[in-house]
Amino acid sequence: MLWLSVLGLLVVVTALMLRWRRPAWYWLTFGVTLAALRVLFRYASVMDACGLTVPPTRWRLALARATNRPVPGPRAPRILRLRPTRTGLVLRLGLRPGQDAFDVAASCDRLRHSFALYGVTSRELRSGVVEVRMTGYDVLKRVQMPAKRDTRRMRVPVALREDGAVHYRDYRAVPHALTLGATESGKSVYQRNLVAGLASQHVALVGIDCKQGVELFPLARRFSALADNPDTAAELLDALVAHMQDVYRLIRAEQRITADVPDAEIAADIWDLPADLRPVPVVVLVDEVAELALFANREEEKRRDRIITALARLAQLGRAAGIYLEICGQRFGSELGKGITMLRAQLTGRTAHRVNDESSANMAFGDIAPDAVLAAIQIPADLPGIAITGDSTGGWARIRAPHTSLRQAVNTCNRYADLAPDLPALVPFRPALGSPRPIPATPVESAPATA
Numbered sequence: 073m074l075w076l077s078v079l080g081l082l083v084v085v086t087a088l089m090l091r092w093r094r095p096a097w098y099w100l101t102f103g104v105t106l107a108a109l110r111v112l113f114r115y116a117s118v119m120d121a122c123g124l125t126v127p128p129t130r131w132r133l134a135l136a137r138a139t140n141r142p143v144p145g146p147r148a149p150r151i152l153r154l155r156p157t158r159t160g161l162v163l164r165l166g167l168r169p170g171q172d173a174f175d176v177a178a179s180c181d182r183l184r185h186s187f188a189l190y191g192v193t194s195r196e197l198r199s200g201v202v203e204v205r206m207t208g209y210d211v212l213k214r215v216q217m218p219a220k221r222d223t224r225r226m227r228v229p230v231a232l233r234e235d236g237a238v239h240y241r242d243y244r245a246v247p248h249a250l251t252l253g254a255t256e257s258g259k260s261v262y263q264r265n266l267v268a269g270l271a272s273q274h275v276a277l278v279g280i281d282c283k284q285g286v287e288l289f290p291l292a293r294r295f296s297a298l299a300d301n302p303d304t305a306a307e308l309l310d311a312l313v314a315h316m317q318d319v320y321r322l323i324r325a326e327q328r329i330t331a332d333v334p335d336a337e338i339a340a341d342i343w344d345l346p347a348d349l350r351p352v353p354v355v356v357l358v359d360e361v362a363e364l365a366l367f368a369n370r371e372e373e374k375r376r377d378r379i380i381t382a383l384a385r386l387a388q389l390g391r392a393a394g395i396y397l398e399i400c401g402q403r404f405g406s407e408l409g410k411g412i413t414m415l416r417a418q419l420t421g422r423t424a425h426r427v428n429d430e431s432s433a434n435m436a437f438g439d440i441a442p443d444a445v446l447a448a449i450q451i452p453a454d455l456p457g458i459a460i461t462g463d464s465t466g467g468w469a470r471i472r473a474p475h476t477s478l479r480q481a482v483n484t485c486n487r488y489a490d491l492a493p494d495l496p497a498l499v500p501f502r503p504a505l506g507s508p509r510p511i512p513a514t515p516v517e518s519a520p521a522t523a
């Protein structure tokens with residue numbers, strides 16, 4: 073008996089310790105079973121308390137009267153499926169007549185408290201069926217990407233969503249994207265994750281990093297072209313526009329529309345071309361984009377106009393030629409001059425890390441999801457990497473990328489260095505790969521002694 077009590081105590085202490093220090097392990101060992109039982113046992117009363125029940129139908133009332141049975145109670149949505157996941161539970165509900173998906177969405181916060189879970193979100197799967205995703209703990213506190221991910225071509229699992237699902241950057245669905253955020257908010261780490269994710273794919277990476285290349289040049293071995301100042305960036309973007317024209321000429325040459333070619337085989341973009349002819353897709357990563365749009369004299373103004381025009385052309389025409397833009401910056405609004413709002417309108421994917429003011433958040437979401445603006449301003453400063461992302465349904469979600477260090481990204485890029493293709497138009501911009509000069513640990517010249 074004593075042994076049994078000691079064992080029980082040990083299990084309870086282990087569970088509490090895991091819950092405190094390793095919530096992900098706690099969830100997998102104890103949490104998932106306890107939460108599933110809690111949801112199943114409390115389901116009817118919680119739904120009733122949250123106003124998610126409907127009165128019994130007339131025929132049930134009539135049947136009860138005819139058979140002299142007690143009057144049936146209100147009915148909650150049917151549980152179609154309860155699926156445990158690595159981070160929570162997924163409940164699929166069949167709605168009763170008279171209910172709609174908005175009723176469930178409006179009750180998410182109440183359900184979260186009632187089932188004692190960390191987060192609850194809902195979405196409509198099809199008419200009458202709603203999926204409620206519940207997370208058992210704060211999955212964004214310490215991001216661990218699941219080992220099993222859906223890795224398709226040009227689709228990078230870049231971050232984890234608040235509901236435990238993986239957030240993908242899918243270049244074929246959303247060709248161009250804008251990532252905004254105040255300084256130290258996690259933009260470069262997000263971009264680094266993208267580079268690390270794309271490194272193993274057959275894709276050319278082109279980088280423009282006007283911070284003297286501190287973020288992208290360490291990853292140079294996997295890049296086909298790099299620019300670390302606005303002058304080189306202007307030439308590089310012109311070369312990309314020339315590459316785009318070459319690709320369109322190739323598609324035109326291969327298009328041969330005759331009566332016997334089926335509709336699906338007429339090439340309109342690089343993905344319709346046969347694999348042996350298809351040009352390699354190009355992802356252009358721009359860090360600190362505002363640097364490209366600032367100028368101090370007439371010469372620089374001309375260069376700026378050239379850069380913005382080239383970017384706007386790539387954004388408008390690049391998709392079918394397999395050129396995708398990934399633009400990062402602290403702000404990207406009309407105060408940067410003409411052409412910026414036109415360029416921004418072409419950047420479909422929007423992600424905002426922590427921003428300091430509403431107008432910066434508006435640059436990302438003002439025109440697509442106004443309630444995401446508020447969410448972006450509320451991101452706390454002590455959680456870098458948390459971001460709000462607009463999704464294809466017009467909604468938005470909180471995400472966080474895993475903390476990939478520069479060292480890890482460099483190792484990944486070096487491992488896949490052989491995959492960096494040489495594009496003829498971009499050869500002059502191929503980074504020189506000499507062994508980097510070691511940085512001395514202490515200043516070479518000692519500072520003059522102060523009195």
Ligand SMILES: Nc1ncnc2c1ncn2[C@@H]1O[C@H](COP(=O)(O)OP(=O)(O)OP(=O)(O)O)[C@@H](O)[C@H]1O
Nearest residue numbers: 254255256257258259260261456457472473474475
């Ligand atoms: N996803 C993340 N998880 C944990 N920590 C992160 C994450 N993203 C960023 N950080 C932390 O925040 C710091 C700043 O990140 P980062 O350099 O990406 O910011 P930034 O927005 O690019 O800043 P700047 O505008 O100054 O370049 C990083 O050194 C890292 O310690």
Ligand SMILES: [Mg+2]
Nearest residue numbers: 259260287359
């Ligand atoms: Mg940065």
